[in-house]
Amino acid sequence: MNIMMFAHDGSQNRGCEAIVRSSAHLLKEHWKEAKIYLASGMPETDKIIPKLDGIYDGSTRPIGKFSYDWLLSSLRLKLFNDESYALGRIHSNIIDNIRNMDVCLSIGGDNYCYGEQPGWYEIDRRVKQQGKKLVLWGCSIGEEDMSEQKLRDLKLFDLILTRETISYDMLRDKGLNQVKLVADPAFTMEKEELALPDGWQEGNTIGLNFSPLVWKRNEGSRTAIAVLIQHILDTTDMTIALTPHVMVEGNNDYDILKHYYESFRSTGRVILLPDHLTATQYKGYIARMRFFIGARTHATIAAYSNHVPTMVLGYSVKSKGIARDLFGEEKLVLGIHDIADKRKLINGFHELVEEEEMIRARLKLAVPTIQDRSHMAVQYLKEIV
Numbered sequence: 001m002n003i004m005m006f007a008h009d010g011s012q013n014r015g016c017e018a019i020v021r022s023s024a025h026l027l028k029e030h031w032k033e034a035k036i037y038l039a040s041g042m043p044e045t046d047k048i049i050p051k052l053d054g055i056y057d058g059s060t061r062p063i064g065k066f067s068y069d070w071l072l073s074s075l076r077l078k079l080f081n082d083e084s085y086a087l088g089r090i091h092s093n094i095i096d097n098i099r100n101m102d103v104c105l106s107i108g109g110d111n112y113c114y115g116e117q118p119g120w121y122e123i124d125r126r127v128k129q130q131g132k133k134l135v136l137w138g139c140s141i142g143e144e145d146m147s148e149q150k151l152r153d154l155k156l157f158d159l160i161l162t163r164e165t166i167s168y169d170m171l172r173d174k175g176l177n178q179v180k181l182v183a184d185p186a187f188t189m190e191k192e193e194l195a196l197p198d199g200w201q202e203g204n205t206i207g208l209n210f211s212p213l214v215w216k217r218n219e220g221s222r223t224a225i226a227v228l229i230q231h232i233l234d235t236t237d238m239t240i241a242l243t244p245h246v247m248v249e250g251n252n253d254y255d256i257l258k259h260y261y262e263s264f265r266s267t268g269r270v271i272l273l274p275d276h277l278t279a280t281q282y283k284g285y286i287a288r289m290r291f292f293i294g295a296r297t298h299a300t301i302a303a304y305s306n307h308v309p310t311m312v313l314g315y316s317v318k319s320k321g322i323a324r325d326l327f328g329e330e331k332l333v334l335g336i337h338d339i340a341d342k343r344k345l346i347n348g349f350h351e352l353v354e355e356e357e358m359i360r361a362r363l364k365l366a367v368p369t370i371q372d373r374s375h376m377a378v379q380y381l382k383e384i385v
Helices: 014-030 068-080 084-090 118-129 148-154 165-173 212-217 221-235 253-267 279-286 297-304 317-327 342-354 356-384
Strands: 002-008 035-040 054-057 103-106 133-139 159-162 179-181 205-208 239-242 270-272 291-294 310-313
Touching: 002 014, 002 118, 014 035, 014 133, 014 279, 014 297, 014 356, 084 118, 103 118, 118 133, 118 148, 133 356, 159 165, 159 356, 165 179, 165 317, 179 356, 205 221, 212 221, 212 253, 221 239, 221 253, 221 342, 239 253, 253 270, 279 297, 291 297, 291 342, 297 310, 297 317, 310 342, 317 356, 342 356
Parallel strands: 002 035, 002 103, 035 054, 103 133, 133 159, 159 179, 205 239, 205 291, 239 270, 291 310
Antiparallel strands: none
């Protein structure tokens, strides 16, 4: 059984690495004969991931101006308003491998949250054209993200596995009966514990992750986070561990966290974790934190799955849905418009501290159920092949 994961842009985003790493592990654990391949936009970044039987170059191929492909694409677009030839050439690195596969997994958890994706739609169409099984693996999609074109694409899938109930309920309401509820595979990912850095207080270190993606959507949040850091330093004796999780050019957590580190390093209670660790190594640090505050979904999943009380600086349906499935409510998830409000940030932090033991106890109770859902994804997949 040959399975190809696609819609992955590389492991500089440690959340994307976590999805691939944990998915490959789950598939191999429950499906011994499965061969797992990855089509990656940056294949050199994925060599750190074990249990893959092959990594393909899944990057896009630009169409040269005045080339044969360019002329034919232009003609088809002009005469028939048809982009399929152009999109097929652009994504040929992925499409050329479909014929060797039995199942194609579209693995970008939130790819469908960011507008139309005509390239993925064309790949999906080619998968079905060749008679292969097509699966959307561990997705989140908001009501606000839906369109007629997206719905047509989703109807092509043999199986849609949602990682939280908000997306599940919405897609079922749209008439998509092939939808099943699972959980993000990264809830099951292993951790690797490295030596603790100087200044780390065992049992009394709070992690903080922030991202340019959030800051750009609400510029006032950058100042509010600085106010929160100062408040933690003034009112507690905790160490703050600034924790990057995405190191993509133009969207690099480390760059913005380094700015905070330089501003507060003189206190002696702010640590900046390095920018070159794997997803499992970041999880190893996050697992040993007392609290965690994070914008990146898979950094917060690393915390949740190790029963670390967490406040999420959310920016999409996935953050709300995951929290709801864990707590029965959208607990300690601040929306994109809330995170520039320093009072809401500070109040959220106080709630985190005041309810520390209750939150930890709830996570210890809920996480095993969520992990069981992660494992069920493979069973649902086996049922359709």
